[in-house]
Amino acid sequence: xxxxxxxxxxxxxxxxxxxxxxxxxxxxxxxxxxxxxxxxxxxxxxxxxxxxxxxxxxxxxxxxxxxxxxxxxxxxxxxxxxxxxxxxxxxxxxxxxxxxxxxxxxxxxxxxxxxxxxxxxxxxxxxxxxxxxxxxxxxxxxxxxxxxxxxxxxxxxxxxxxxxxxxxxxxxxxxxxxxxxxxxxxxxxxxxxxxxxxxxxxxxxxxxxxxxxxxxxxxxxxxxxxxxxxxxxxxxxxxxxxxxxxxxxxxxxxxxxxxxxxxxxxxxxxxxxxxxxxxxxxxxxxxxxxxxxxxxxxxxxxxxxxxxxxxxxxxxxxxxxxxxxxxxxxxxxxxxxxxxxxxxxxxxxxxxxxxxxxxxxxxxxxxxxxxxxxxxxxxxxxxxxxxxxxxxxxxxxxxxxxxxxxxxxxxxxxxxxxxxxxxxxxxxxxxxxxxxxxxxxxxxxxxxxxxxxxxxxxxxxxxxxxxxxxxxxxxxxxxxxxxxxxxxxxxxxxxxxxxxxxxxxxxxxxxxxxxxxxxxxxxxxxxxxxxxxxxxxxxxxxxxxxxxxxxxxxxxxxxxxxxxxxxxxxxxxxxxxxxxxxxxxxxxxxxxxxxxxxxxxxxxxxxxxxxxxxxxxxxxxxxxxxxxxxxxxxxxxxxxxxxxxxxxxxxxxxxxxxxxxxxxxxxxxxxxxxxxxxxxxxxxxxxxxxxxxxxxxxxxxxxxxxxxxxxxxxxxxxxxxxxxxxxxxxxxxxxxxxxxxxxxxxxxxxx
Amino acid sequence: xxxxxxxxxxxxxxxxxxxxxxxxxxxxxxxxxxxxxxxxxxxxxxxxxxxxxxxxxxxxxxxxxxxxxxxxxxxxxxxxxxxxxxxxxxxxxxxxxxxxxxxxxxxxxxxxxxxxxxxxxxxxxxxxxxxxxxxxxxx
Numbered sequence: 001x002x003x004x005x006x007x008x009x010x011x012x013x014x015x016x017x018x019x020x021x022x023x024x025x026x027x028x029x030x031x032x033x034x035x036x037x038x039x040x041x042x043x044x045x046x047x048x049x050x051x052x053x054x055x056x057x058x059x060x061x062x063x064x065x066x067x068x069x070x071x072x073x074x075x076x077x078x079x080x081x082x083x084x085x086x087x088x089x090x091x092x093x094x095x096x097x098x099x100x101x102x103x104x105x106x107x108x109x110x111x112x113x114x115x116x117x118x119x120x121x122x123x124x125x126x127x128x129x130x131x132x133x134x135x136x137x138x139x140x141x142x143x144x145x146x147x148x149x150x151x152x153x154x155x156x157x158x159x160x161x162x163x164x165x166x167x168x169x170x171x172x173x174x175x176x177x178x179x180x181x182x183x184x185x186x187x188x189x190x191x192x193x194x195x196x197x198x199x200x201x202x203x204x205x206x207x208x209x210x211x212x213x214x215x216x217x218x219x220x221x222x223x224x225x226x227x228x229x230x231x232x233x234x235x236x237x238x239x240x241x242x243x244x245x246x247x248x249x250x251x252x253x254x255x256x257x258x259x260x261x262x263x264x265x266x267x268x269x270x271x272x273x274x275x276x277x278x279x280x281x282x283x284x285x286x287x288x289x290x291x292x293x294x295x296x297x298x299x300x301x302x303x304x305x306x307x308x309x310x311x312x313x314x315x316x317x318x319x320x321x322x323x324x325x326x327x328x329x330x331x332x333x334x335x336x337x338x339x340x341x342x343x344x345x346x347x348x349x350x351x352x353x354x355x356x357x358x359x360x361x362x363x364x365x366x367x368x369x370x371x372x373x374x375x376x377x378x379x380x381x382x383x384x385x386x387x388x389x390x391x392x393x394x395x396x397x398x399x400x401x402x403x404x405x406x407x408x409x410x411x412x413x414x415x416x417x418x419x420x421x422x423x424x425x426x427x428x429x430x431x432x433x434x435x436x437x438x439x440x441x442x443x444x445x446x447x448x449x450x451x452x453x454x455x456x457x458x459x460x461x462x463x464x465x466x467x468x469x470x471x472x473x474x475x476x477x478x479x480x481x482x483x484x485x486x487x488x489x490x491x492x493x494x495x496x497x498x499x500x501x502x503x504x505x506x507x508x509x510x511x512x513x514x515x516x517x518x519x520x521x522x523x524x525x526x527x528x529x530x531x532x533x534x535x536x537x538x539x540x541x542x543x544x545x546x547x548x549x550x551x552x553x554x555x556x557x558x559x560x561x562x563x564x565x566x567x568x569x570x571x572x573x574x575x576x577x578x579x580x581x582x583x584x585x586x587x588x589x590x591x592x593x594x595x596x597x598x599x600x601x602x603x604x605x606x607x608x609x610x611x612x613x614x615x616x617x618x619x620x621x622x623x624x625x626x627x628x629x630x631x632x633x634x635x636x637x638x639x640x641x642x643x644x645x646x647x648x649x650x651x652x653x654x655x656x657x658x659x660x661x662x663x664x665x666x667x668x669x670x671x672x673x674x675x676x677x678x679x680x681x682x683x684x685x686x687x688x689x690x691x692x693x694x695x696x697x698x699x700x701x702x703x704x705x706x707x708x709x710x711x712x713x714x715x716x717x718x719x720x721x722x723x724x725x726x727x728x729x730x731x732x733x734x735x736x737x738x739x740x741x742x743x744x745x746x747x748x749x750x751x
Numbered sequence: 752x753x754x755x756x757x758x759x760x761x762x763x764x765x766x767x768x769x770x771x772x773x774x775x776x777x778x779x780x781x782x783x784x785x786x787x788x789x790x791x792x793x794x795x796x797x798x799x800x801x802x803x804x805x806x807x808x809x810x811x812x813x814x815x816x817x818x819x820x821x822x823x824x825x826x827x828x829x830x831x832x833x834x835x836x837x838x839x840x841x842x843x844x845x846x847x848x849x850x851x852x853x854x855x856x857x858x859x860x861x862x863x864x865x866x867x868x869x870x871x872x873x874x875x876x877x878x879x880x881x882x883x884x885x886x887x888x889x890x
Binding site for chain 2: 206207209210213452453501502503540542543545546549551552555556557561562563564565
């Protein structure tokens, strides 16, 4: 049955409903022959079936209903009157229509049901009586006998659609001869599907949401008690609720084909406009997702398809020159994976050259050479999702205005999805969307902060880090609310939820709990008071006024019936991370963002002995490390250290600035400073602080190696001339002009 | 023309809203505060599975804060089909008022309450201030 087209399916449902009405009408007509209303109703029913069957190219059905309609038109208009004979032929016609519909439902085609007999009977009635009652219409009727021949003609070409649908040509005639038996053995379309108001489905969904919550509550309570029976019942409830939830969710599911069915036309028109021939392949069109999501995916998907045709595929000449078939292939693929729906848009076009993307990003000032140098080609490709990025050679009316991909990304992220692009030069490009199955129920982590509970969608959660007071004191370089945690050696900026929300933490034992989150391609740690549990939560929408706070994406009701807010991780990342020390790889936007928030430049404050403190702009600091003093080696007159397979020049800041280190011990505190592929290790005595440098109190009193000094929390801190310091360690560090400009700008911000 | 009003008190004053707009009255609902939200939003409540915003009418009308130990009541009203909870001190009763008892706000009334009050019904012993629910919810 899935082979039957959706339109045909709808036609069948509608026709079955109509035929039921027709039966009632015909029976009523026997009691009051000549009722105009009844005749009008019957006429309309047959007329509708005729119109649609003509449109769907069901020739036999059309010819039967056509002559039937003629007869009914006369009866309705009073040009003929009802006789037992007319009733008989009308009933025969209705039977034939049913028979045809049953066969269509079975195999998607009309099979080879012979309709000539019925058509002849009706025509005979028409001719016989029409001649007496109204002689004029004969001329009009004359073409009618044609349909008598048409059925054969119409049946013959049918086998063609048969290939598309169900290949059971042998079985079909058998079914056709005994349709009643066939129908009774299984439910037909009309019996097996009903129309349901979407509102009702939404209400059901809401109730199931409630049930899921109540289940959570009961399962938790049952777990606390030793009652074995209660535990069993709770488990059973758990299973049933889960199944019910899945079932109700299924009712809201629609195949992605709903969206895709519009794309062949888009592709064809666009291909023609661009002078390209494109064949569209669709795999997994039956993949289902929630109807609310379907709507949200529509625009992004259309955009990606347009993009692929416009930019992805080459012109036929270009393709032939590249040794590919002139016709480009665009493949849409959808499948379920790990609780998500994956939708891919692949073209076999020229592919995206990461180098060109890098050039473009550089030219439009989106990234610096230094940043690009740190990125893998795959990462560089993702830059096409940045606002203001377009590689189109020329602006066309289709795409290429530099808006689009970023909007696609925003839209997809808004529904909790992700997007990535893969490309092989010369082979093609694949855009991959990952979309949650439904927005209504999501797995989430519930946490506590300042006595309130919040939910964090699992999709953004990478891991949890729990530090006891002792470890927190050392592992979190935490001062002034601007903290960094070394997560496996890399700096993870920390955001305190209490700070974001402007509330007071009620945790005073010094323990630190970090939820490592990922959003907008950035990683950060959200410091919370407590982790409660992971559970499936039902997302309730918020009023636009609360949404506009940019902190919450929704609300949910927890097991105990209280409302908890769902944190909007994307928005938190955008808000909290603008001036944060970003992780390596995400250093990208730091430079631009610092310009916007220059008064909030982050400085790493280090002690270098003699009570002197030096501030180093944090943005280029990639790591803080402790290394054993014994690993320091000497190359020529310079000290170097082996670090992650590379040789890092070492700069002892105390010597550079004329201080004397007071640090005893056999390890060194090292600040790894990177630009591009080059790094230097700056040795300091201790890391004291990371601060928001927001004071304007600068002094011009400077000395060798410094660009000035500033007051940070009532202490004079010298601001390091990073450039001079680094050049002292590695004279070739700034051989790349772009890095130089970048760092100069940064230093100007710093001082 | 007479109107039926549900009355409630705020800081000793008697207020009323059209009975048509009122869905139900609740007491003792746990509220979830919403950090960063305007002070007039007292939090979110769970009404049989629906999440409702609770509006603190005292804050909205710029009246002094409620004593810590008096538990507020909630009047759930429907505005444009959407339920919203109004946080009030105590619930009064349902009274019928006549149009000729009504007078618009006095010219001396200024500030937010001028925008939020439709006017006053002159009851025998006191005034019943008619709240403009549409504006109260939109504010």
